[in-house]
Amino acid sequence: MRVTLKDIAQRAGVSMMTVSNVINGNSARVSQATIERIERIVVELGYVPSHSARSLAAKSSRMVGVLVPAADEESLTISPHNVAIIGQLERELRKRAYDVLLRGIARPGEVAEALRAWNLDGAVLLGFLDEEIATFTAASTGRTKIVAVDSYADNPVTRGVRTDDFTGGRLAAEHLKGLGHVDVVFAGPRFAGHGVVWQRFQGFREELGADCAVEAVNTTYDAGVDLGRRLRAEHPSATAVFATADILAIGIQAGLQEAGVRVPDEVSVMGFDDLDLCRYVRPTLTTIAQDLPEKAATAVAMLIGEIERDEAPPESATLDVRLVERGSTGPVGGAAAGETAGVVAGGGPAGTAGVGAVGAD
Amino acid sequence: MRVTLKDIAQRAGVSMMTVSNVINGNSARVSQATIERIERIVVELGYVPSHSARSLAAKSSRMVGVLVPAADEESLTISPHNVAIIGQLERELRKRAYDVLLRGIARPGEVAEALRAWNLDGAVLLGFLDEEIATFTAASTGRTKIVAVDSYADNPVTRGVRTDDFTGGRLAAEHLKGLGHVDVVFAGPRFAGHGVVWQRFQGFREELGADCAVEAVNTTYDAGVDLGRRLRAEHPSATAVFATADILAIGIQAGLQEAGVRVPDEVSVMGFDDLDLCRYVRPTLTTIAQDLPEKAATAVAMLIGEIERDEAPPESATLDVRLVERGSTGPVGGAAAGETAGVVAGGGPAGTAGVGAVGAD
C-alpha cells in the first residue's frame, strides 16, 4: 500500500508531526539529527506526500488553475497565442512547486466550480472577454486569488497582466504612416468601448490621425483569407491593413495574394503578437511583438505574491511592446515608389527601405 | 464558509450518506422524493463537492495527468503537434467529467511522483522517447492507468496510441517515386532501431526501394533552414526531401528558397503531421496527415475504459494516415518536365506553384 507519514513516523520512532515538519521544511522546530534520520527513511521508503490530504487538512492545495475559454462543450481550440503562454505558465509554476489544473470553461459558472472543487490557491484566466470576467467574479470566488491575462476588466477581485495594447496600436499606425499609408483598414474581432481590441484600435486611430475603415472578422486564418480576397473590391483605395492578430494577418495576406494583389507593393499587412509563424510565411510578417515569457512570468509572480505573502492586490501590470519590421509592409506605391524617393536598394531587408524615404507627410 | 455535505444533510433532515448517494447518482438507494428535495437544496446553497476530500476517501480522484517532456527545469516548449493534442485531450476528458493536471517532466522520477501525489486515476504520456517510458514504468506506477501517445514502448503497464508511422513513410515514398524522384534525402531527429522516426524511415526506405541519404537534425524550423541552405552543396543530386515533421519541412523549404533553389521545381519537400501551418506557407506543404482529434479521443477512450470498466489492457491503437498533396512537391525536373503532360505555366522565377498562389514577382 501507500507509504504514509505514519509509516515514516513509526520507523523513525517519532510522531507524525515531527515528520510533517521535516517534510515541509519547518526545520526550526526539529533537531538536525532527526531531520537527517527522517530524510533517509523518506527516501528509503519512497514516500510521496498526498496532495489531496494536504489540501484537505491545510487551507492550501498548492495547485493553481489555468482556465481558458472553451467555445462550447465540444471544443477546446486553444489559440496559438494562449498555447505559448500555457507552456510558460506551467514552467513558472512548477519552478515554485505549484501544480497546474488545465480547464476549459464553457459556462460562466464553471469558474467558481473549478476553484472550489479543488480548493485552488489561485487561477490564471487566459483570454476571456472583460464582460465574462465580470460575470465570474460576481459569483464570489472565495479565497482564491485570480489573475487575468489579456483583459481590462479590473475589479476588486481580479488583477490583470496585459500588453500595452494602446501603444501597440500606436506603433502600428506610426509605422504605416511613416511609409505613407493613410487609407488603412483595421481588421479584428468586433469590439465595444473596452477590451484588448478596443485599446489597439484607439491607439491606432489616434496616431493615424485619420478615420479608418473597420472590418469585424473572426481571429482565424480562414476569416483572414476571406477578407483578403474581397479587400480590393470593398476598400479599393486602401493601401494597408492592420490586423489584431498574426494569424489573421497571415490569412489576409494569403487572400490578397490569391486575388492577385501584391504584398507589400500594393497593400501592406501588419499583425500583432509576433508568433513564430511570422517568420515562416512569405513575405515575412511585420508585427507588434509582445514578450510572452515575460507575460507568463509576471502573471505567476503576481499570483504567488498574493498567495504566499498575502500581498495587497498589486496593480495590474502592463507590458511593453515593440515594432518588428519584416517584409509584409512597404512604402505606398510599392518598392518602385520607395526607390524614386531616393533610397538605393542596397540589399537590406525589404520593408525597412522606405521608412526614411517617405518621411514627409 | 464552505457548503459541505453535512450542511445539505441537516437542511434536508437526512444523513450525509443519503446526500452523498444522491450527489453521486446512486439513485437506486434513495426515494424519488428525497432525491428531488436534496437536489433543490444543493442548487439553493450552491454546493460544490470537494475533490480533495473525495480523492482522499475514495480510491479515485477523477483527475488524469497529461505529462509532457520538459527539456530542463527551465523550459516547457510544447511542440505544435503536442499542443494540438493537449487541447483535444482536455476536451475529451472534460466531457467525461475528469479534470486535467498538466505537468512538465524534467526528471524520470517525476512521473511516479506526480501520479501518486495526486492519486491520479490515469495519465497520458505525450511524446516521450521509448526508452524514457521504459524508465518511468520501471518505477512501479501503482494503480494508475497509463497511455502513451506517439511511442512504441509497449510494455505490461503502458499501452499506446500512435500513428501508422510506417505506412506514413511508405506513402511519402510512393508519392515521391510517382513523381520520378529517386535521389532523396530523409531528414529527422537521430534514431536507432525503434521509435516513431525509425518507423517512418523503415516505411519510406522500403517503398523507395533504394538507398537514401539521412540527415540527422533537430525538429525545429531553424534546423530546417540550416539544412535547406546547405542541401545543394552536400546532396547536389538530390531532387526531394522528406522531413519527419512539418515544422522541419517548412524550415527546409525556406532554407532552399533562400539559397535560390526553387521548390518544387528543383527540389520537392514533404513533411509529416499536417499542421495548420502547412496551408500558411508558400508553396503550401505536401505532407502526411494524421487525425489529431481522433488520436486524442482514442487515447482518452482507452484510458477511461481501463479506469472505469477496469477493462483488460487493450491493444495499442494505430491510427491511419493519408497523403495530402499540396504545392511543395512536383515532378522531377520541375514544372517544365510536368508540362510535357500538357500544362503551360508562366515560368515565373519564384517557386510559388502553391494552391491558388499567383506569381507575385
Place this chain on the structure above:
DNA sequence: ATGAAAGCGCTAACAT
C-alpha cells in the same frame, strides 16, 4: 430506503 461509525493522510493549535 436510510443511518452510524470509522477512517482516508494530513496539518493547525495547543500541549509538554
Place this chain on the structure above:
DNA sequence: ATGTTAGCGCTTTCAT
C-alpha cells in the same frame, strides 16, 4: 525539540 488532540469533507462498510 517533540507529542497530542482534533478535525478537514468525504466515502466505505456495516447496520437498521
